[in-house]
Amino acid sequence: MHTVRILFEDNRGVARATLFVVLALAPLAASADLRVFVCEPEWAALATEIGGDRVSAFSATTALQDPHYIQARPSLIAQVRRADLVICSGAELEIGWLPALLQKANNRDVLPGSSGYIEASNHVLRLGATGNVDRAQGDIHPRGNPHIQTDPRNIAAVARVLGETMASLDPDGAAFYRAGLDDFLKRWTDAIESWERKAEPLRGAKAITHHKSWVYLQQWLGIEGVAHLEAIPGLPPTATHLGKLTSRFKAGGADFIIRSPYQDARASEWLSERVGIDAIVLPLTVGGTERARDLFSLFDDIIDRLLQALHDE
Numbered sequence: 001m002h003t004v005r006i007l008f009e010d011n012r013g014v015a016r017a018t019l020f021v022v023l024a025l026a027p028l029a030a031s032a033d034l035r036v037f038v039c040e041p042e043w044a045a046l047a048t049e050i051g052g053d054r055v056s057a058f059s060a061t062t063a064l065q066d067p068h069y070i071q072a073r074p075s076l077i078a079q080v081r082r083a084d085l086v087i088c089s090g091a092e093l094e095i096g097w098l099p100a101l102l103q104k105a106n107n108r109d110v111l112p113g114s115s116g117y118i119e120a121s122n123h124v125l126r127l128g129a130t131g132n133v134d135r136a137q138g139d140i141h142p143r144g145n146p147h148i149q150t151d152p153r154n155i156a157a158v159a160r161v162l163g164e165t166m167a168s169l170d171p172d173g174a175a176f177y178r179a180g181l182d183d184f185l186k187r188w189t190d191a192i193e194s195w196e197r198k199a200e201p202l203r204g205a206k207a208i209t210h211h212k213s214w215v216y217l218q219q220w221l222g223i224e225g226v227a228h229l230e231a232i233p234g235l236p237p238t239a240t241h242l243g244k245l246t247s248r249f250k251a252g253g254a255d256f257i258i259r260s261p262y263q264d265a266r267a268s269e270w271l272s273e274r275v276g277i278d279a280i281v282l283p284l285t286v287g288g289t290e291r292a293r294d295l296f297s298l299f300d301d302i303i304d305r306l307l308q309a310l311h312d313e
């Protein structure tokens with residue numbers, strides 16, 4: 001049932017091959033009625049959970065890319081041009097490339113403010129808004145933290161909006177999307193309960209994170225964020241800052257150092273060696289690890305990796 005059909009593309013054109021394979025298979029499957037362009041893989045996975053074969057989802061980024069910084073390539077513009085629906089995390093996460101894509105694609109159906117555009121983070125309670133307008137001053141999240149997908153309750157909130165939007169854009173499939181949404185939410189609610197039970201030992205654990213990628217997860221599971229490897233969010237960790245963290249944590253005070261697959265390992269490995277705290281990789285989205293193949297296995301993997309690190313201490 002979970003044929004996740006996410007089309008990716010990277011700089012080497014590898015995904016082009018994937019795209020061809022899927023197109024070649026398309027006549028065998030039900031025709032895709034709704035073309036969904038997403039900025040981050042979690043929203044492609046969600047669209048597919050709800051819409052199954054009625055949607056084809058194309059993700060601008062993979063889990064191995066930093067969604068703050070990609071190029072507005074011509075192939076992405078072409079995808080936006082043919083999209084019926086665009087869904088992105090928003091809160092300025094994609095401010096470096098999405099406005100250019102939307103402008104060049106010139107597809108009025110998916111412009112901000114139209115019914116074919118969803119800014120996912122508008123539908124959850126955003127954490128950490130500073131109102132700081134100068135990104136160079138040390139905050140690339142002045143409108144609140146955009147990494148909302150690390151709390152599965154946020155994914156449920158976005159699912160409701162997405163399901164209803166799909167139903168309104170493709171009225172022939174409305175009943176299908178609503179049934180898909182109900183089915184997903186039922187399974188998702190059960191999964192959240194079981195994750196919360198399983199993650200109970202993580203309550204009160206202390207995390208150093210590379211970037212402010214995990215604030216929603218931390219709030220959800222009661223994990224305390226004690227420091228970041230980036231002195232200035234969005235800029236690479238500096239030697240001075242890592243030196244300070246070494247003094248601060250050499251006697252302990254944290255349970256793990258967390259980074260995402262696309263983040264340079266050197267800073268967390270360097271600190272880990274000096275302070276004796278485990279450095280771990282957590283998938284920030286679907287595709288971030290081999291196990292995180294869909295939204296459910298994404299959270300299975302995140303929680304198991306955290307528990308494993310806690311047990312290994």
Ligand SMILES: [Zn+2]
Binds near residue numbers: 146
């Ligand atoms: Zn960020």
